[in-house]
Amino acid sequence: MTAQSTPTGTAADATPAVQSMPFSRAINAGLRAALAASDRVLLMGEDIGRLGGVFRVTEGLQAEFGDRRVLDSPLAESGLVGTAIGLAMAGFRPVVEIQFDGFVFPAFDQITTQLAKLTNRHEGALQMPVVIRIPYGGHIGAVEHHQESPEAYFTHTPGLRVVSPSTPNDGYWMIQDAIASPDPVIFLEPKSKYWQKGEVDTSARALPLHASRIVRRGTDVTLVGHGAMVTTMLQAAVLAEAEGTSVEVVDLRSLSPIDYGPILDSVRRTGRMVYAQEAPGFTSLGSEVAATVMEKAFYALEAPVLRVSGFDVPFPAAKLEGVYLPDADRILEAVDRALAY
Amino acid sequence: MTSDATVPAASPDPVRFLQADGTFAPTPAAERYAPLVDALGDTELEGFYRDMAVIRAFDVQATNLQRQGQLALWPPSYGQEAAQVGSARAARPQDHLFPSYREHVVTRIRGVDPLDIIRLMRGLTHGGWNPFDPKNGNTHIYTLVLGAQTLHATGFGMGLVFDGRCGTGDPERDEAVIVYYGDGASSQGDVHEAMVFAASYRTPEVFFLQNNQWAISVPVETQSRTPLHLRGAGYGMPSIAVDGNDVLASWAVTRVALDEARAGDGPRAIEAMTYRLGAHTTSDDPTKYRTADEEESWRRRDPIARMKAYLLARGASEAFFADVDAEAAAVADDVRTRTNELGGLEPDAMFAHVYSEEHPLVEEQRRWLADYEASFEGGAA
Numbered sequence: 034m035t036a037q038s039t040p041t042g043t044a045a046d047a048t049p050a051v052q053s054m055p056f057s058r059a060i061n062a063g064l065r066a067a068l069a070a071s072d073r074v075l076l077m078g079e080d081i082g083r084l085g086g087v088f089r090v091t092e093g094l095q096a097e098f099g100d101r102r103v104l105d106s107p108l109a110e111s112g113l114v115g116t117a118i119g120l121a122m123a124g125f126r127p128v129v130e131i132q133f134d135g136f137v138f139p140a141f142d143q144i145t146t147q148l149a150k151l152t153n154r155h156e157g158a159l160q161m162p163v164v165i166r167i168p169y170g171g172h173i174g175a176v177e178h179h180q181e182s183p184e185a186y187f188t189h190t191p192g193l194r195v196v197s198p199s200t201p202n203d204g205y206w207m208i209q210d211a212i213a214s215p216d217p218v219i220f221l222e223p224k225s226k227y228w229q230k231g232e233v234d235t236s237a238r239a240l241p242l243h244a245s246r247i248v249r250r251g252t253d254v255t256l257v258g259h260g261a262m263v264t265t266m267l268q269a270a271v272l273a274e275a276e277g278t279s280v281e282v283v284d285l286r287s288l289s290p291i292d293y294g295p296i297l298d299s300v301r302r303t304g305r306m307v308y309a310q311e312a313p314g315f316t317s318l319g320s321e322v323a324a325t326v327m328e329k330a331f332y333a334l335e336a337p338v339l340r341v342s343g344f345d346v347p348f349p350a351a352k353l354e355g356v357y358l359p360d361a362d363r364i365l366e367a368v369d370r371a372l373a374y
Numbered sequence: 375m376t377s378d379a380t381v382p383a384a385s386p387d388p389v390r391f392l393q394a395d396g397t398f399a400p401t402p403a404a405e406r407y408a409p410l411v412d413a414l415g416d417t418e419l420e421g422f423y424r425d426m427a428v429i430r431a432f433d434v435q436a437t438n439l440q441r442q443g444q445l446a447l448w449p450p451s452y453g454q455e456a457a458q459v460g461s462a463r464a465a466r467p468q469d470h471l472f473p474s475y476r477e478h479v480v481t482r483i484r485g486v487d488p489l490d491i492i493r494l495m496r497g498l499t500h501g502g503w504n505p506f507d508p509k510n511g512n513t514h515i516y517t518l519v520l521g522a523q524t525l526h527a528t529g530f531g532m533g534l535v536f537d538g539r540c541g542t543g544d545p546e547r548d549e550a551v552i553v554y555y556g557d558g559a560s561s562q563g564d565v566h567e568a569m570v571f572a573a574s575y576r577t578p579e580v581f582f583l584q585n586n587q588w589a590i591s592v593p594v595e596t597q598s599r600t601p602l603h604l605r606g607a608g609y610g611m612p613s614i615a616v617d618g619n620d621v622l623a624s625w626a627v628t629r630v631a632l633d634e635a636r637a638g639d640g641p642r643a644i645e646a647m648t649y650r651l652g653a654h655t656t657s658d659d660p661t662k663y664r665t666a667d668e669e670e671s672w673r674r675r676d677p678i679a680r681m682k683a684y685l686l687a688r689g690a691s692e693a694f695f696a697d698v699d700a701e702a703a704a705v706a707d708d709v710r711t712r713t714n715e716l717g718g719l720e721p722d723a724m725f726a727h728v729y730s731e732e733h734p735l736v737e738e739q740r741r742w743l744a745d746y747e748a749s750f751e752g753g754a755a
Binding site: 075101109116117123124125150155194214289 | 499500501504505506507514515517519522524525526527528529530531532533534536537563564567568570571574726727728729730731733734735736
């Protein structure tokens with residue numbers, strides 16, 4: 034493991050190891066710890082310095098570490114990722130912020146033809162420790178290009194690692210582990226969770242970067258998903274419990290690679306699985322997980338694996354996002370269908 | 375209304391020392407570089423010629439190897455030797471070079487084994503060499519996505535700035551970056567963004583544009599209605615037009631630009647006017663889009679013939695040229711011999727180095743393929 038993977042943090046000794054903080058502050062604390070642990074770590078992005086990012090995830094970091102460590106870059110996403118690649122070639126560990134999910138596409142070429150493939154192209158002589166942070170997903174009532182879930186574009190690209198924390202504790206630790214990774218990591222931040230508080234234990238990480246996790250125990254059906262949908266699945270689980278259905282919930286956390294251990298363990302106990310996601314369903318992450326679970330746990334299944342997703346349409350105008358995005362009721366509808374088999 | 379009145383004219387006077395017939399006749403724009411060129415001795419001048427002639431022989435050999443089925447593809451450097459020799463010889467040992475994919479001259483000068491390029495074009499690798507191995511002279515591998523490498527070079531240059539590896543005033547120590555691209559790539563957004571970032575962070579960088587007049591079949595006029603070297607001004611970047619078929623001019627202009635950049639003066643742009651005498655690649659047929667007259671007019675400006683005439687006028691010996699011819703033939707023979715000795719690839723090679731740390735899916739598929747292949751042993755298939 035590299036030095037960055039065991040950050041000391043900057044908190045004073047008197048600061049308790051377990052604190053409650055919003056998701057955005059937890060990522061901020063994780064970035065601060067990584068910046069403090071290694072002077073090779075750089076943050077780059079649009080408006081991330083003086084402003085602290087449009088979501089304030091990098092707030093205060095430029096003031097603390099200087100404008101050579103936290104860069105307000107020109108407004109050009111391909112330029113951001115392309116120069117981050119060059120900086121990695123020069124021995125840096127850049128962390129790039131893309132301002133919104135829908136604005137990653139100008140950088141799509143650099144991410145998929147260069148960043149993802151350079152280690153392979155160099156036959157292992159070059160590592161690409163670049164993190165691309167992308168606030169993603171809906172629920173914020175924003176204009177076009179600000180509410181999308183582009184994860185499948187990246188999970189489909191060999192050479193990339195893709196993760197998405199859903200809790201403040203995971204945000205704090207997973208950003209540091211992503212920065213410590215020698216491989217490029219697409220770090221998807223469910224932006225609707227930025228303001229949600231949770232406990233962060235800065236004394237020790239709970240799980241490795243690429244582990245999935247059972248976040249609620251149940252016996253009748255397994256819900257699997259990532260990002261903001263974890264919250265929705267937990268809401269569905271509470272509602273189902275009132276109706277006498279015991280629902281288990283798995284937070285995928287890592288979208289590539291996928292840790293199938295807890296998922297298969299769960300499905301083998303419940304016999305039923307529903308995948309929930311905001312992204313359109315066609316050729317999506319849920320499709321991939323569903324296919325793999327059916328291959329690996331076929332005899333344990335009492336029902337087909339079902340998917341609940343956004344519709345296969347462009348993310349609609351914000352007044353319809355409540356219709357477009359799966360909610361607890363849509364998940365429960367699928368749970369009922371699974372139970373009906 | 376035509377807008378032509380607003381289009382600046384091409385510089386009538388690029389930096390040039392050698393006329394097409396080898397006459398030493400510096401243009402006015404060349405005057406500031408004259409002391410550098412005057413200081414060149416026979417060793418350097420003959421070295422320039424040797425570089426160009428030897429790599430042309432290699433390039434012709436590689437084209438022949440492709441025609442004989444030994445390579446999938448070959449992009450010839452034929453005709454662009456002066457721009458490449460001049461710029462590569464201008465770089466100092468500590469400099470970092472980011473080629474596109476036609477810089478066979480540049481890579482060899484920096485120490486890359488030409489066979490590494492052969493392996494790339496034979497389908498044995500996507501890369502070919504390790505840029506971080508000292509024997510390769512800080513030369514990065516080829517990039518096939520046009521212009522993408524300009525951003526990598528700029529990011530690398532930002533790293534040099536942040537680490538204080540340039541701008542100290544010591545040209546023997548300060549590092550610089552030179553990135554190669556062409557007239558076609560100049561239309562790519564990445565080149566624009568690279569220049570924006572380079573100017574913003576004042577990278578120690580030279581953007582070296584080889585304008586070989588054709589992007590496969592599309593003439594440079596389609597890429598730009600204004601001479602490409604004029605674009606630099608829009609980024610606040612000094613930009614110099616040079617006769618890219620004159621090795622002396624190419625060397626001197628790049629030398630000065632790199633030294634200014636390494637000293638902390640910010641990035642520079644160079645447009646080297648040259649011509650791709652060969653095809654775009656061995657899959658291309660230039661007779662479909664350009665005339666024999668045009669090609670002939672550029673053959674009369676051949677960079678190697680020009681330098682040979684100059685050296686002969688300076689009194690270079692026939693023995694020197696015979697020696698160069700012998701070395702060129704030996705290099706070409708050596709490449710042919712070693713190409714024929716190249717082996718294949720093990721099936722599991724594709725699974726290595728997809729990631730630096732193990733990825734369970736890749737590992738699972740590697741094991742599956744091994745088992746699958748093994749299942750045929752013993753004649754099952």
